[in-house]
Every structure is written in structure tokens, then in C-alpha cells.
Amino acid sequence: MSSISGIEPVPPKPLVTAAQLSVALPVLAVLLASAIFAAFVALYGQNPATVFGLIVQGGFGSSFAWQDTLSRAAPLVLVGLAVAIPAQAGLVIIGGEGALVLGGLAGAVVTLPFAGAHAFPMQCLMLLAGALIGGLWFGLAGVLRQYRGVNETISSLLLSYIGIAVFHHLTEGMLRDPASLDKPSTHPIDPSYMLPTLPGVGVHAGLAVSLLLAIAVHVVLRYTRWGFALRVVGGSARVARMIGLAVNRWIIGASVVAGGMAGIAGAIEVAAVQGTANSSLIVGYGYSGILVAFLARHQPLAIVAVALLIGGMQASASLLQRRLGLPDATMLVFQGLIFVCVLVADAIAQQLRETTRR
Amino acid sequence: MTLKPVDRRSVLQMLAAAGSAPFVLKSTVAHAETPLTVGVLYSGSKQDYGFNQSHAQAAAALKKLPGIKVIEEERVPETIAAQRSMEGMIRQDGAQLILATSFGYFKPHVLEMAAKYPDVTFAHTGGVWTAGMPENIGTFYAYIFEAQYTSGIIAGHMTKSKKLGLVAAKPTPNLLRSINAFAIGARSVDPAIQVQVIFTGDWVLPVREAEATNTLVDQGADVIAAQVDSPKVVVETAEKRGVMSCGYHSSQAEVAPNGYLTGAEWNWITPYLVYAGSVRGGKKPEHYLRAGLGDHFVKNSPFGKLVTPEARAAAETARADLMGGTRVIYSGPLKDNKGNVVIPAGVMQSSNDRALDGINYLVEGIIGQV
Numbered sequence: 001m002s003s004i005s006g007i008e009p010v011p012p013k014p015l016v017t018a019a020q021l022s023v024a025l026p027v028l029a030v031l032l033a034s035a036i037f038a039a040f041v042a043l044y045g046q047n048p049a050t051v052f053g054l055i056v057q058g059g060f061g062s063s064f065a066w067q068d069t070l071s072r073a074a075p076l077v078l079v080g081l082a083v084a085i086p087a088q089a090g091l092v093i094i095g096g097e098g099a100l101v102l103g104g105l106a107g108a109v110v111t112l113p114f115a116g117a118h119a120f121p122m123q124c125l126m127l128l129a130g131a132l133i134g135g136l137w138f139g140l141a142g143v144l145r146q147y148r149g150v151n152e153t154i155s156s157l158l159l160s161y162i163g164i165a166v167f168h169h170l171t172e173g174m175l176r177d178p179a180s181l182d183k184p185s186t187h188p189i190d191p192s193y194m195l196p197t198l199p200g201v202g203v204h205a206g207l208a209v210s211l212l213l214a215i216a217v218h219v220v221l222r223y224t225r226w227g228f229a230l231r232v233v234g235g236s237a238r239v240a241r242m243i244g245l246a247v248n249r250w251i252i253g254a255s256v257v258a259g260g261m262a263g264i265a266g267a268i269e270v271a272a273v274q275g276t277a278n279s280s281l282i283v284g285y286g287y288s289g290i291l292v293a294f295l296a297r298h299q300p301l302a303i304v305a306v307a308l309l310i311g312g313m314q315a316s317a318s319l320l321q322r323r324l325g326l327p328d329a330t331m332l333v334f335q336g337l338i339f340v341c342v343l344v345a346d347a348i349a350q351q352l353r354e355t356t357r358r
Numbered sequence: 359m360t361l362k363p364v365d366r367r368s369v370l371q372m373l374a375a376a377g378s379a380p381f382v383l384k385s386t387v388a389h390a391e392t393p394l395t396v397g398v399l400y401s402g403s404k405q406d407y408g409f410n411q412s413h414a415q416a417a418a419a420l421k422k423l424p425g426i427k428v429i430e431e432e433r434v435p436e437t438i439a440a441q442r443s444m445e446g447m448i449r450q451d452g453a454q455l456i457l458a459t460s461f462g463y464f465k466p467h468v469l470e471m472a473a474k475y476p477d478v479t480f481a482h483t484g485g486v487w488t489a490g491m492p493e494n495i496g497t498f499y500a501y502i503f504e505a506q507y508t509s510g511i512i513a514g515h516m517t518k519s520k521k522l523g524l525v526a527a528k529p530t531p532n533l534l535r536s537i538n539a540f541a542i543g544a545r546s547v548d549p550a551i552q553v554q555v556i557f558t559g560d561w562v563l564p565v566r567e568a569e570a571t572n573t574l575v576d577q578g579a580d581v582i583a584a585q586v587d588s589p590k591v592v593v594e595t596a597e598k599r600g601v602m603s604c605g606y607h608s609s610q611a612e613v614a615p616n617g618y619l620t621g622a623e624w625n626w627i628t629p630y631l632v633y634a635g636s637v638r639g640g641k642k643p644e645h646y647l648r649a650g651l652g653d654h655f656v657k658n659s660p661f662g663k664l665v666t667p668e669a670r671a672a673a674e675t676a677r678a679d680l681m682g683g684t685r686v687i688y689s690g691p692l693k694d695n696k697g698n699v700v701i702p703a704g705v706m707q708s709s710n711d712r713a714l715d716g717i718n719y720l721v722e723g724i725i726g727q728v
Contacts, residue, residue, distance in 0.1 A: 075437075172528070183462055275465070275466050280437060318442065322429040322451055328431075
């Protein structure tokens with residue numbers, strides 16, 4: 001807006017650019033969280049230096065530690081994507097757990113009729129089945145939002161509970177292997193159908209699938225019209241309609257793809273680790289995805305980085321318990337601190353951006 | 359496949375060989391230069407007043423023994439994390455014996471790790487080793503239903519309303535065996551006694567457990583028993599409502615100083631010592647180790663202050679009979695609660711009978727359904 005006198009006001013030059021800010025603030029936030037955590041462990045009677053040393057050693061200090069970190073991070077990437085994709089369209093979908101367990105169940109039963117087939121098509125079939133069912137589950141939340149005006153956050157959470165209940169009902173009833181006495185499970189999948197271990201890495205192939213999908217999502221969101229359209233829909237549904245985008249289809253489509261990610265995560269858990277579907281699948285991966293996606297600001301590649309960070313922290317939590325006898329909750333405290341600090345930093349960044357814009 | 363359940367005598371022999379008494383163990387390990395490192399994994403919190411705590415207590419007892427180093431990890435989910443934790447214990451801490459204490463660790467996690475680390479011994483709670491599985495795996499469990507039977511006798515003596523309540527997680531065979539034993543024990547005192555069971559649907563559902571307890575008390579039950587992962591909430595709620603309670607897994611006497619009668623407790627230190635002994639002795643682990651009251655694999659919590667001398671005496675007699683083998687809990691004729699005969703007259707299924715593995719009924723006198 002030009003001033004009446006005709007003199008263009010010179011905008012004050014910001015101290016740092018927005019890009020610098022978006023990197024610096026999360027880093028500062030993690031440092032602050034670490035400082036608070038250090039004080040916390042000191043209060044607990046532990047030397048913070050030892051604790052941080054063990055965290056680094058346990059998560060990233062050796063090839064064994066990296067293997068540990070990677071195998072714990074693998075499922076987190078996909079559940080993070082399940083939250084991040086709909087977030088582009090302005091949706092907050094938090095029911096990944098339900099889509100994950102149902103996807104896992106689908107993966108566990110889909111190959112049962114085909115004994116002795118070639119492994120590769122069966123592995124693809126398992127992941128596909130997981131993606132379909134997971135996509136269907138999130139799709140419901142998208143449909144409810146667009147056609148019934150139901151808030152997708154609430155509906156996805158409720159659908160998640162329903163999904164878990166359905167999972168229990170089926171694995172303890174119709175789909176139960178009668179031989180699984182005290183741990184009701186589906187019939188085990190053919191061992192030859194299990195996803196192989198990546199040579200040289202020592203982690204199952206699900207990790208590669210997750211990474212490839214993260215890169216694919218990054219490319220699509222960043223460099224294609226689809227990604228742009230999704231962001232327009234997320235920015236303003238009215239504008240999107242005005243420029244001729246079918247908003248309903250974009251919203252529901254994004255939900256389906258996201259649910260597919262969670263479903264694949266479940267199918268990978270079955271096809272690479274468990275070999276059957278049972279209550280061991282319900283460990284809260286879906287909810288961890290919310291943390292991962294928010295910390296990564298819904299950026300697919302950042303999700304990989306955050307998943308590695310959290311995977312590494314879980315790996316080192318294991319070492320902390322064994323070496324120092326610290327309770328398991330110690331690492332949760334650290335994770336919580338990081339989460340809160342990053343959120344606060346995010347809020348500050350937004351405020352700064354608005355002030356500089358004004 | 360020759361999987362015969364271990365009888366009492368062989369357990370005693372094993373214990374002797376393992377050096378079950380601490381002083382024996384002391385002498386066997388005193389010569390050892392390096393301590394035996396034992397890694398213990400729990401699926402939940404070590405202070406859950408329940409299943410995990412019963413293991414943590416045994417691990418704490420193990421820790422006190424000379425020549426043994428115990429490393430622990432709690433809240434290890436039954437995912438790849440379980441495998442990674444076991445591997446970390448072995449590779450980062452040099453564990454030679456892994457005690458995997460949750461059902462879900464067995465398949466596939468213990469099986470995978472045991473195949474990968476054939477020199478390490480893995481002992482798993484509740485799994486069933488079968489031929490073809492790695493030789494370095496031992497599976498152990500305890501006949502806790504024998505202790506639950508004794509609890510049933512106490513409850514049967516103490517109830518005035520002749521109605522007992524039981525809050526259970528899921529109708530899995532292992533829980534059904536205990537629920538039935540509780541009812542059989544109580545009804546051996548007075549066949550008019552009825553046991554009402556509510557299944558909450560999952561292992562840890564504190565809110566539903568409290569609701570179930572209240573429902574049972576509202577319907578007239580004056581003793582409440584619990585078979586969930588952490589019976590604390592049930593016992594606490596029963597105490598608040600002024601009724602008596604029976605615990606499970608470990609002692610919950612602390613949260614119900616008035617109404618706690620007794621409870622069925624695991625005594626895991628016994629099998630732990632068997633496996634520590636076999637590692638020390640360089641022997642293959644016992645693949646299928648099961649035992650009950652007689653071999654100190656389970657016990658009852660010390661009787662609460664309300665328990666009458668008469669009830670105490672009856673429980674002691676029952677315990678002696680069970681230990682001596684003169685009393686068998688699952689003896690025919692036994693009917694389920696739909697009127698079908700499940701064990702015909704003259705047939706006895708003693709505690710180590712594998713026919714009980716797949717039990718899927720509730721006995722006569724129990725209100726509830728599988």
C-alpha cells in the first residue's frame with residue numbers, strides 16, 4: 001500500500017530471513033529442551049554428561065546402534081506421512097492407529113489362501129491390501145467431513161477406536177488361529193513371504209519401502225501440480241473451488257492416500273516382524289506419527305529425520321535403562337520436552353513472521 | 359517329540375543341580391571370575407502391582423545373589439524393539455541369559471534371537487517349546503491356578519452373601535484355568551456359592567476394571583477377585599466399597615489393608631534359578647518347565663487379618679493335599695456352566711495335564727460366558 005505522500009515506506013530489513021528462522025528455531029528448541037532435560041537428570045542424581053553420552057552411544061554411536069535406530073525408525077516414517085499428507089490440505093487426522101492395525105490385519109490374512117506362491121507378488125499383495133484397508137479407513141473420515149460436516153480430527157480418532165475394536169473382534173474370533181491359545185492371533189503367514197533383511201544394513205526391507213514413499217511424497221508435494229492443488233485446497237476451499245478444483249475429491253483423496261500409508265506401516269509390521277496379526281500390533285505407532293509429523297512441520301523429508309531422531313532416542317532409552325537403571329519414562333520426558341519446546345518455537349516463529357510482514 | 363511335563367522330583371533335582379538355595383549357588387559361582395549377566399525384559403512397568411512386578415521382584419532377588427549381574431528393561435513392546443533390546447543386552451552388556459517375561463515375546467522375537475545367538479540362553483515365560491525350535495530356548499510357566507484354588511477356598515469361607523465377583527481380562531485358556539479353579543475352590547466350601555465373572559476385554563483397562571468391580575459389588579458380591587495385568591484398581595475399588603478382595607500376580611495387600619484376604623502369586627525366582635544354574639553348568643536349558651505350589655513356583659499372599667482360623671486351616675489342608683498330590687482340582691464329574699459334562703466321573707486332570715492347555719469353558723456355578 002503506498003502512502004498518501006507518495007513516498008514508499010521502506011520495510012525494515014529483518015534480522016534473519018524466514019528460511020534461516022525456520023531452521024534456527026527448531027534447533028534452538030531442541031537445545032533448550034536438552035538443557036532442561038540435563039537439569040532434570042541432575043535432579044535425579046545422574047551426571048548429565050554420562051546420560052547424554054549414553055544417548056549418543058545408544059542411538060548413533062556404532063553400526064549396531066544405527067541398526068537399532070533404523071529398525072525403530074522404520075515404522076515411524078509412514079505413520080508420520082499419514083498425518084503430514086492430509087495436513088497439506090488443512091486436515092488434522094490423528095487416527096493412524098486404527099488404519100495401521102486394520103492394514104496389518106489385511107496384510108496378515110490376504111496371503112493365507114495362497115500357499116507356496118512366489119514371494120515377491122505375495123509381498124506386494126500384502127502391502128497393497130494394507131494400503132487399501134488403511135485408505136478406506138481414513139477415507140471414511142474424509143467423506144464424513146465433506147458430506148456430513150463432521151470434524152475429521154474427532155471422527156478419525158473415533159474411527160481409530162472402532163478399528164482397534166474390529167481388529168480385536170476379528171483376531172479373537174473369526175480370523176483366529178485355533179493354535180494361538182493364550183495370545184489370540186491370525187494364522188501365521190508363510191515364512192517365505194516375510195520381507196527380507198536389507199543386505200548390509202541388517203534392517204528389514206520395510207525401511208526401504210518407507211524411505212521410498214517419503215521421497216515420493218516429497219516429490220509429489222513439492223514439484224507437481226497435485227501438491228500445489230492440495231495446498232490451495234488447504235489454504236482456502238473457496239479459492240480452490242473458484243479456480244475449478246474439485247475440493248471434495250482432493251480432501252478425500254488425500255485422506256485415502258494418508259490412510260494407505262498407515263495401512264502399509266501395519267502390513268510391514270506383519271510382513272517383516274510379527275508374521276501374524278495380534279495385539280502386539282497395537283503399540284501406539286499411529287499416535288507416535290502425530291508427534292513425528294508435527295515435529296517435522298509436515299515435511300516428508302523432515303519426517304525421515306525426525307523418525308531417525310526418535311528411533312535413536314528409543315534405542316538409547318534402552319541403553320539408559322540397562323546401564324543407569326533409569327526408569328523407562330526418562331526418555332519420554334525428554335521427548336515431551338522437545339515436543340513442547342518445538343511447538344513454542346513454532347508459535348514464536350509465526351509471530352515474528354507476522355510482525356515482519358506488517 | 360517327547361515333551362513331558364516336569365514332575366516334582368525332577369524339578370527338585372534340577373534345583374539341586376542348579377543350586378537353588380542361594381548358599382549352594384554362591385559356592386558354584388564364587389569360583390567364577392566373571393559374573394553371570396542376566397537380561398530381563400518386561401512388557402509393562404516394574405511397579406504395576408501385577409504381572410510385571412512379580413517378575414521384577416524375582417529379578418531383584420536374583421540381583422542380590424553374588425556372581426550375578428542383572429540388567430533390566432521395562433515397557434519393552436512386543437515389536438522389533440523386543441528383538442533390539444535383547445540384542446543390545448547381549449552385544450552391549452554381554453548377557454548370557456535372557457529372561458523374556460511377556461507372552462508376546464516368544465513368537466517371533468525370542469525364536470529369532472535364539473537362532474541368531476546360539477550361545478546365549480533364552481528363557482521365556484509362557485511359551486511352549488516344540489521340537490525344531492532352537493535348543494537354547496527354555497520355556498517356563500507356573501500352575502497359578504493351584505494358588506487361585508486356595509484363594510477360592512478362603513473366599514468361600516469368608517463370603518456371607520454366597521456371591522463372589524471376579525474381574526478378568528480375556529477368556530484365554532490360562533485365565534479360564536484360574537477362574538475355574540477359584541470357583542471350584544469356593545464351591546468346595548459351599549456348593550451354593552456362585553461366582554460372577556466380568557471380562558473387560560483387555561489386559562489393562564483401569565476404568566473398565568473399576569466399573570466392573572462396582573457392578574459386581576452392586577449385585578451383591580462381597581468378595582472380589584481379579585485376573586487382569588494389574589489388579590490394583592480392582593482391589594482398591596473393592597476396598598473403597600467395603601468388600602473383601604483376593605489378588606493376583608503379586609501381592610496387593612498394600613492397597614487394601616482391611617479387606618485383602620489373600621492372592622495367587624507367582625514365585626518366579628524358582629525357575630529363574632533353574633535357568634541361571636543351567637547356564638552356569640554349561641547345560642542346555644530345560645525346554646518345558648512347569649510346576650505349581652509344591653515346587654514353589656507359585657504361592658499365596660499372607661492371609662489378611664479378616665481371614666478366620668477356620669478358613670486358614672481349610673486353605674492349609676488344601677495346600678498340603680495339592681502339594682502331596684492327593685487332591686486334584688480338575689476332577690470329574692465336572693460340568694461347565696451350560697450343563698455339559700466336561701470331565702466325566704472318575705477322570706482326573708492333574709495340574710500338569712496338557713489337556714488343560716486348551717481349556718475353553720467356565721465351570722458350573724460361574725455366571726458369565728466365554
